[in-house]
Amino acid sequence: MTVRVEGREAEVPSGATAETALRAVVSGKKLKAVVAVNVLRGAEKTLLDLDAPLPEGCEVLEPVYADSADGLRLIRHSAAHVMAAAVRRLFPQAKATIGPAIDTGFYYDFDTDNPFSVEDFDAIEKELRALAAARLPFTRETLPREAAIERFRKENEPYKVELIESIDADTVSLYTCGEFTDLCRGPHVPHTGFVGAVKLLSTAGAYWRGDEKNKRLSRIYGTAFADKKALAAYLKQMEEAKRRDHRKLGRELNFFNFQEDVAPGMVFWLPKGMLMRVILEDFWRREHLRRGYSMVQGPQLLRVETWQKSGHYEHYRENMYFTDIEDDAYGVKPMNCIAHMLIYKNAMRSYRDLPQRYFELGVVHRHEKSGVLHGLLRVRQFTQDDAHILCTPQQLEGEILQVIRLIQDLMGLFGFDYKIAVSTRPANSIGTDEAWEMATGALIQAVEKAGLAYEINAGDGAFYGPKIDVRLLDCIGREWQCSTIQVDFTLPDRFDLVYIGQDGARHRPVMVHRAIMGSLERFIGVLIEHYAGALPIWLAPEQARVLTVVEAGDDAALRAQDELLALGIRVTADTRNEKLGFKVREAQMSKVPYMLVVGEKEAQSGGVNVRLRNGDNMGLKSVEDVAALIRADSEEPFRQGGMRYRFA
């Protein structure tokens, strides 16, 4: 039969392997970097092992190179197998479970009496490299399901047996590499020589099939690349990510700290960090007023009876803090919605009053389990940029669309990468089918109208309604949920919210819960990492610092500082008796955007010598010119309905 490879045709006998076909076209040197092949048959595309016989009727072969995305995934998946083989050589009693490739590498979970630790890595890596150096082939065999179960049962591999039992197929495929055979769909790289650039990274506990009721397994994480150079580059990038860690930067920049012995999981905002936060809050409050929100604020404590009525006491009690005052029990609010509904109920509402959009920078407390706290990204006390929109069912889609626009504007402003998911009805949910359908439809319609790519998380919605979640990516590729839009038709019911319709009758409003930054703490944490601490000028707590060289410049420096302050610039002056180099270094480490040097020369000529934090020197400038530069960069970023700036 005839197949096309990279634009050229090759004639191959029926039943030939992919490798034979590729050899006819691809040069020997390039072929060495091919790990598998994509086979196209009509619209169908399958990834195959190089030594697999070509299926009848295939038209095009695409070689999968080691350094492509597909190739990398195969290398990592294969590395997981080879690592398992290495582990089994050293720890024969460890039972293999599963070992997939992930975005940043791979892992393999083992059931073993003594969990692995990094001290075991040297030995495992040594074995791994020996296996790689041996260039052992991966060989595939296909067995009837029952025969495979029998075989793994004999080999005392209960997890493999359980896996096969859950597979709905007549046959399963096995891959053998050295003395280790694993259940696997494949494909794999041709031989272990492809997984030489490999590094074990960490260990972790994990549950069998991710369920905490199941047995605990010992997980080993690692990563692998097409070559040593790419691996080294990745490890360097991880170092860089560590450097950008917001916990480290927060301390170095004097933005915030944690005092674990006093209040674990709760932030102490230091003057600089708080100034930055207040600037962000001010901007955000104004933006909400501009977009038709009303600012409200509810109490921090509500009587327990109210939480019982809302269902929080029943569903959320474990995460709540309670306190007794005289003889009454109070719950500290974990969410802001109840107060907002009570504000809605303060007056009789007409359909003409809707939508009501209540916005609050609401401080909430949630008792998160101790193991999950993580700097600013996961805390126990945080501030949500929370809003609740009460509207008619007809208004729902339009309101959601506006919220999506706000999300797009905010993420665009900072240039964040994000992912969107629509979560649908979970198993244990309340509400009618019609209500769920209407709400889910409105969410999807709105996302599509906004032209956004999204995925569906089936069954992942809240118990009271479906939601849209937006996840931001941090500097090492971890995802953090920030924005959320949830449609709720239950709480308005429980609290008997009504509006009078055009027909004069009472109707139930729909409630949209939404947060854009999600929590200020988390958002600021991601922001700090995103900018590696060098915040955009409009957010920088200290926009400029005047640096003196000799005492003779002090008066001129302080005058320049006063003038800048009068022009609305956040500026400090460093007149300490230190060398200029020392002051520049400190300003640089504090990531101050503008360093303004005033020495004897400037004291005489007037003006300041401008150095930027990227190292550029702008030379002598007048104080007015510097102020104009900073103001141009720090103008409020949203203005009159559009975005003015994108801070890269």
Add this chain to the structure above:
RNA sequence: GCCGACUUAGCUCAGUUGGUAGAGCAGCUGAUUCGUAAUCAGCAGGUCGUCAGUUCAAUUCUGACAGUCGGCUCCA
């Protein structure tokens, strides 16, 4: 909450095979007036995470607890 590692000065880290501890940076004081990422000297700073146990003696060994870090699960 679960698994693993860890917890010594504000920060980064040494150290004591059981006899209550040290460096650099930061801080304070003084000298130095020095032009774009570190001037020099001196001083001060620690119940060695908390509570128990073993011991003549515990920061060191054992246990429990708390917290941190990396994951799991959960979540903004």
